[in-house]
Amino acid sequence: MKKLSIRDIGKELGVSITTVSFILNGKAKEKRISEALTKRVLDFVEKVNYTPNVMAQALRTGKSKLICLMVEDISNNFFFSQVARQIEEKAHINGYRVIFCSTDNDKNKTRELIKLFRDRLIDGYIITPPEGIEKQITNLLDDNIPVILADRNLPDIQCSSVMVDNYESSFHATQHLIDQGFEQIAYLAIESTQTQMRDRQRGYEAAMNRSGKPILIKKLDYYAPQSENVAQLKSFMLAHPTLDAAFFATNYICNWGLEVIRSLNLRIPQDIGVLSYDDTSLFKLYNPSITAVAQPIQQISDNILKLMLDTLNGKFRAQDVHQVVIPAQLIVRESSIRNTLIPKDSTILTQ
């Protein structure tokens, strides 16, 4: 059961392979192939279920129809895995396949990966970039290979990106805590100079400053073992007994925090209010349910892929910069409610 080649079907029909190729690529009209022949070829191709050899096409055209999706860690993040899923699905519909890999937020690993793919294997990249790969991205763009940054961008280079309004949504989330009467709101984050992290912090600080509340920030180490971070967080909380609310910069930090809160036998929200950036399925289920800033996954994925396809199809050049910012959603749940007038699980859009 060997696969048919275009040569086989040409021979079978007594037609040249050129003709077959033109017809299959929808150039019948343009190349003035007669309608009769076009139909004959199309029918036969359909009948014998012929599909072209993708590798040969890729070699000849220099286009692999492969998109590479590089996320921080596909396995450990609700947001990334959802986005990955969406992208994969939409790409398929448009005739593209998706190769994916995890960067671990490590610039060396990411550089390696890009280098590995450099040899025209990949038509386009979607990346949640660690800092330090600016040069590699510029090189790709210079070769007119599209790159879309997701979730964050790299301020030192000009590159298309899709992300949420981290500053505004963080501001609103903090404001929500303030409105609920929390006084000592700590911001728990990781040591990072990534744009989305900076913006979230700026949002928190701006809201606190505007209300004249004290700023209280603790930074953890992304690369440290989980137990170390939990311990750090615990001693921080013990050192600040007057704390009455915690704003976690990501959902995994919030997970660490919940572990600590639990071990200290604190009640949420009576003893401590809780709010997290990045919603997960856990937060809805947790007892009490956790208020979170949700990133609209569908919209983000749609925008990423649209930009990618438009660039691949030549509507834009890779170097053209399109930066899309999408409003995030504050989903208010039990963990942040002191004022009982606000209904459970209500949704508030920032903006």
Added chain:
Amino acid sequence: MKKLSIRDIGKELGVSITTVSFILNGKAKEKRISEALTKRVLDFVEKVNYTPNVMAQALRTGKSKLICLMVEDISNNFFFSQVARQIEEKAHINGYRVIFCSTDNDKNKTRELIKLFRDRLIDGYIITPPEGIEKQITNLLDDNIPVILADRNLPDIQCSSVMVDNYESSFHATQHLIDQGFEQIAYLAIESTQTQMRDRQRGYEAAMNRSGKPILIKKLDYYAPQSENVAQLKSFMLAHPTLDAAFFATNYICNWGLEVIRSLNLRIPQDIGVLSYDDTSLFKLYNPSITAVAQPIQQISDNILKLMLDTLNGKFRAQDVHQVVIPAQLIVRESSIRNTLIPKDSTILTQ
């Protein structure tokens, strides 16, 4: 900055491309190329940072170095996303890239996907198979394309697979609940004839029968909307007020169950004991923490990839059947403890 071809480096060195190819493929000795020339070529290749065009190699050799990983839903399952990550990493180390996609447990979608890839794009498949794709898999194997089934197998065909001992681990989990003094233990599952689901149910039934306890089973619909399943589960629990423990067949069913338990204001484990198949990060964090059967992800991934690589490297033929069964772990947490003698978060290996 055009990419160098093997022709360029041959020309540059005044050597034929044949020679260069032999040397690059480690056949210098075999083809009796002199050591001096071998070194000269290798040094030059290193210096100019030449890498071969993957597409041309693929076209010529018929091997793409691409593995396709088809899981049920990459975005919504702790187990699958972890496995995906592991596979990706190990495959990379061995010079393979991973394409991934979600089957949605839909046989038509899965067939489509396999068909799409049929044209020697993919060297090997790792699949968590929906039922109904037996024929497609047999076809692949007949063409000597390796297929490894993961998480479950298809009883009607002969195919390599890697999965946990669903029957034994489910038996032990049930036995654990019985040992804790629970009397009316319900088994909450989805309507499915997949092997892993059947085996889990058989394990529950066997343990219950051996202790002379009543069997109580409720089946939900995987494809129904979540709200529908939650409602179903709620009315089931209301209809069985004497129920004192629930064994959930998967973690997402357990999530539905926790939502119901919460809405009924039942206390875990005082009013109802809870145990779930498939651990997630949620279960450790939940209050109270949830006892679960954990699948050893590392071991599963290792075995899958080892089988795949051994077949790709010709150590086995695709048709050779290797069925690997790995023991699962029962992680005992608060939700199933009545007998306070057992320590928290202790780990019991089945077998």
Added chain:
DNA sequence: TTTCAATGCTAAATCGTTTTATTGTTAATT
């Protein structure tokens, strides 16, 4: 001196497409 084997390297075919340039027709115009 011829024959043979070993050594060191290469020409050319091949994988399955796309695409450029070209060749025959026939019909219309000069």
Added chain:
DNA sequence: AATTAACAATAAAACGATTTAGCATTGAAA
């Protein structure tokens, strides 16, 4: 009758590698 235009289809080169079969050269054996 000769030129041109439009039409319909094709031959052959190219993409960049791998691999088969073979070509020179040298030294040793016959």
